[in-house]
Amino acid sequence: MKRxxxxxxxxxxxxxxxxxxxxxxxxxFLGASTTFARGAAVIEKTVGIDTSKFEYFTTKKGxxxxxxxxxxxxxxxxxxxxxxxxxxxxxxxxxxVKVPPTWAERFGDSPVKRGVAAFLGGAIALFxxxxxxxxxxxxxLSGLSQLAVSGFIALSFFFLAGLITARVIYKK
Amino acid sequence: xxxxxxxxxxxLFGILLQKAEVVRFDKQVGALRLIDMTIxxxxxxxxxxxxxxxxxxxxxxxxxxSIKGTSIGAQVLGGTLFGIGWAVLGYCxxxxxxxxxxxxxxxxxxxxxxxxGGGLYALAYPFFKANVISIGKFxxxxxxxxLGINHWIIIVLFVALIIFMFRFFEKKxx
Numbered sequence: 001m002k003r004x005x006x007x008x009x010x011x012x013x014x015x016x017x018x019x020x021x022x023x024x025x026x027x028x029f030l031g032a033s034t035t036f037a038r039g040a041a042v043i044e045k046t047v048g049i050d051t052s053k054f055e056y057f058t059t060k061k062g063x064x065x066x067x068x069x070x071x072x073x074x075x076x077x078x079x080x081x082x083x084x085x086x087x088x089x090x091x092x093x094x095x096x097v098k099v100p101p102t103w104a105e106r107f108g109d110s111p112v113k114r115g116v117a118a119f120l121g122g123a124i125a126l127f128x129x130x131x132x133x134x135x136x137x138x139x140x141l142s143g144l145s146q147l148a149v150s151g152f153i154a155l156s157f158f159f160l161a162g163l164i165t166a167r168v169i170y171k172k
Numbered sequence: 173x174x175x176x177x178x179x180x181x182x183x184l185f186g187i188l189l190q191k192a193e194v195v196r197f198d199k200q201v202g203a204l205r206l207i208d209m210t211i212x213x214x215x216x217x218x219x220x221x222x223x224x225x226x227x228x229x230x231x232x233x234x235x236x237x238s239i240k241g242t243s244i245g246a247q248v249l250g251g252t253l254f255g256i257g258w259a260v261l262g263y264c265x266x267x268x269x270x271x272x273x274x275x276x277x278x279x280x281x282x283x284x285x286x287x288x289g290g291g292l293y294a295l296a297y298p299f300f301k302a303n304v305i306s307i308g309k310f311x312x313x314x315x316x317x318x319l320g321i322n323h324w325i326i327i328v329l330f331v332a333l334i335i336f337m338f339r340f341f342e343k344k345x346x
Contacts, residue, residue, distance in 0.1 A: 001187075003191070005191060005192065005193055006188075006191040006192055007192075008192045008193075008194070008210045008213040008214040008217070009213050009214075009217045009338070010217075011188045011189075011191050011192035011194075011214060011217075012188075012192065012213060012214035012215065012216065012217025012218040012221075013217045013218065013220075013221045014188055015185065015188050015189075015214070015217075015218040015221075015222075016217065016218040016219065016220065016221025016222040016225065017221055017225065018181065018184055018185060018188070019218065019221075019222045019225070019226075020221070020222060020225030020226060020229065022177070022181045023226065023229070023235050024229055024234060024235060025177065026174065026177035026178075026181070027235070027236075028174075028177065028178070028181070029238050030181070030185065030266075032264075032265040032266035033265040033286075035265075036265060036283075036286040036287050036289070036290040037290035037291075037293060037294060038290075039287050039290060040287050040288070040290035040291035040294060041290075041291075041294065043287065043291070044291060054294045054295065054297070055297055055298050055301075056293070056294040056297035057294055059297075064294070070175060071174070071175070071178070072174045072175065072177060072178035073178060074178070075175045075176075075178030075179040075182060076178040076179070076181055076182040076185070077182060077266075077269050078179060078182060078269075079178065079179045079180065079181060079182015079183040079184075079185065079186060080182045080183075080185055080186035080189065080266065080267075080269040080270045080273065081182075081186065081269040081270065081272055081273040082179075082182070082183050082186060082273065083182060083183035083184060083185060083186020083187040083188075083189075083190070083270070083273065084186040084187070084189060084190040084195055084269070084270035084271070084272075084273030084274050085186075085273040085274065086183070086186070086187060087186065087187040087190035087191055087273075087274075088190055088273065088274035088275065091191075093190075093274060094274050094275045095274070095275045095276075096275045096277060097275060097276045097277070097278070098277055098278060099278060100196075100197035100198055100201075100262060100276065100278065101198055102197060102198045102201050102202070102262075103197065103201075103262070103278075111278070114278050114281075115278060115281040116281075117260055117261075118260075118261050118262075118278050118279070118281035118282040118285060119281045119282070119284055119285035119288070120257075120260065120285060121257045121258070121259075121260030121261030121262075121282065121285065122257065122261045122263075122268070122281070122282040122283065122284070122285025122286040122288070122289060123257070123285040123286065123288045123289035123292065124253055124254075124256055124257030124260070124289065125253070125254050125256075125257025125258050125260075125261055125264070125265075125285075125286065125289065126257070126265065126285070126286035126287075126288075126289030126290050126293070127253055127257075127289040127290075127292055127293045127296075128249075128250045128251065128252065128253025128254035128255075128256070128257060129250060129253075129254045129265065130250070130289075130290060130293040131246050131249060131250030131253065131293065131300055131304065131305075132246055132247050132249075132250025132251045132253075132254060133240045133241070133243070133246060133247070133250070134240055135254070135264055135265040135266060136215070136264045136265075136266065137264075137265070137266040138240070139240065139247075140215055140219070141215065141218050141219060141222060142222075142238070143239075143240060144219045144222075144223065145218075145219055145222030145223045145225075145226045146223075146226055146237050146238070146239055146314060147223065147227075147314045147315040147316060147323065147326060147327070147330070148239045148240055148242075148312075148313075148314055148315075149242045149310065149313045149314060149315060149318060150239070150240045150241060150242040150243070150247055150313075151240070152315065153242065153244065153247040153248065153251065154247040154250070154251045154254075155251075156251070157247065157248055157250075157251025157252050157254075157255060158251050158254050158255045158258065159204070159255065160251075160252070160255060161251065161252040161253075161254070161255025161256050161258075161259075162204040162255035162256075162258050162259045163204050163205075163206070163255075163259075164255075165204070165255060165256045165258075165259035165260065166201055166204035166205045166259040167205070169259060169260070170201070170205055
């Protein structure tokens with residue numbers, strides 16, 4: 001735990017094991033993106049918007065509605081924050097960084113510029129991923145582990161569009 | 173109990189993501205620029221072990237698969253939009269929280285953006301359901317099903333392909 005980094009092959013293989021154990025013990029495949037749509041429903045409800053007007057929040061017996069939280073996946077995401085914090089603390093790699101180095105090299109170290117881009121990027125990413133039906137965890141790790149056709153198509157386009165966009169943004 | 177399992181699984185996943193530096197912006201964008209293969213190594217190792225374990229325990233009758241339905245329209249357009257946003261944000265829904273956990277506070281804006289995107293999708297859902305998700309809808313299908321081949325043959329080939337890619341990465345020093 002004190003080591004700064006682990007070999008990505010080993011950490012990845014352990015993640016595969018974790019996925020299998022999670023399905024065996026809790027019956028849950030890994031996934032993360034649905035929580036952000038559910039979170040939006042909870043926020044809308046809190047500020048007084050009638051979420052039952054939205055078909056998305058009432059479809060599949062309210063699977064994506066505000067009543068679906070808290071659930072396994074929300075706690076899974078909270079756990080990721082906690083686990084990463086624990087790991088970074090043990091290895092002393094915790095560091096407050098406002099602008100990632102690669103970004104700063106290309107666009108400067110303005111946290112506002114980075115914040116606006118991160119917000120917009122996040123909004124487009126989540127919109128796309130809810131349309132696609134899963135993220136690199138849900139479609140990627142869980143989907144491909146099950147050899148799902150949807151996972152192969154989604155992951156191919158995640159990377160294809162990501163590669164092209166990164167090339168446009170960073171010119172290389 | 174489900175909540176406790178979720179938290180524990182998340183903590184272990186968070187530790188693995190942080191230790192492999194998968195939560196790092198530079199690694200995610202590095203993968204998309206094909207200059208750092210950490211993300212590919214991590215994901216493909218997880219998938220190789222996951223596929224063997226999942227199908228082993230499925231054959232033994234311990235677990236059931238949970239396949240996401242295939243819609244070519246949804247996965248092509250949604251996947252493309254995600255890829256664009258991902259390259260800008262540099263975190264995905266699973267790793268944004270992990271980045272925040274190690275102090276990369278720009279992830280907060282990404283998380284808020286993702287909540288906004290989730291709300292926006294809920295608004296647009298009826299349109300996409302009628303016009304996009306309906307394109308090329310094939311239901312919950314797997315590769316072994318559509319090819320009509322035993323799943324173990326596909327798993328062996330798939331894992332062999334992954335190992336071949338790993339050897340390529342190491343040869344090229346990526």
